Amino acid sequence: MFKNGKWLTIAAVVFWASAIGLAQAVTCPPGTKDAAPRITGPYKFTFAGSQYYDPGNPVVGTGTFISDGHGNITRGTLNLNCFVYQSTVTITGGCYSLNADGTGFMSLALSDYFCTLFDLGVDLDLAVNNLGILFASDASDLNFVTGEYIPFSGAATNQ
């Protein structure tokens, strides 16, 4: 009876984990500690790019994310017009770090594959200024390989 209960518990945890889409663990460079609060609260963004290996495959999209001001992305959404197919995925978590000069790094973990082809998230290089958060996909593959296949850039502003 206990064994059955154990298996039921495991099954319940697996079901729960898949249902909420547990975020993949991500890491970001240390950055400058005092700079992180410059990104706090809800942001909305747009971006445009193109697939690297397949000419003429544009990618555009919009989205939102929420930053806690301590280097963590708590949640958000990502709407993708990817090679003319539309999809919406959830940002399940992430991290970010800023340097003293306003440049930095962000990693967003997704509930589904970016453009259904690449990875469950995307790494971004950041440039924070008066316009908001300017970003471009990063190809160093610290957490995700998406940036290696789809160079894109965009801007995020406080909602």
Add this chain to the structure above:
Amino acid sequence: MFNSRNHCLTVVAVVFWAVAIGSAQAVVTCPSGDKAATGRVTGPYNFNYFGTIAQHAGNEPVAGTGSFVADGKGNITGGTFNMNCEGFEFNDAVTGGCYSINQDGTGFISLAFSGAPCFFGSNSEGVDLDIIVNSTASEISFASDAGDRNFFTGLEIPFSGVASH
């Protein structure tokens, strides 16, 4: 003994000289521009951009971010330049540069890098940019320049972006 000591001094001098010139900024030139207008662009700017490699039929996009610092006198004193190119990430330092602004807000910036992004040669260890500065100099729109005044990067990679304080 004298020869050995002299030899050592020569080696030290050569190493010192090599280190000294290794840290020197690339020599770049900018059009004369307008002194007052040039003086409006000062302090740190951050930017992003998007473009594509010219010789590859538009199928090799590039994107990136970066920063530069202007001294208000036509000189770029530092910064960073990141490029996502051909699936590789390039992170270079901006080692120097120059800029000039005309009275109508158009102008030119040349940024010298610590290396060449996107596997291009030494003639691409930097980028020339055509720019438009807004009325308060808080925003600078830019596009890579293909005139090869200082660097070939703009000829190889047309891109555009925006910088702001």
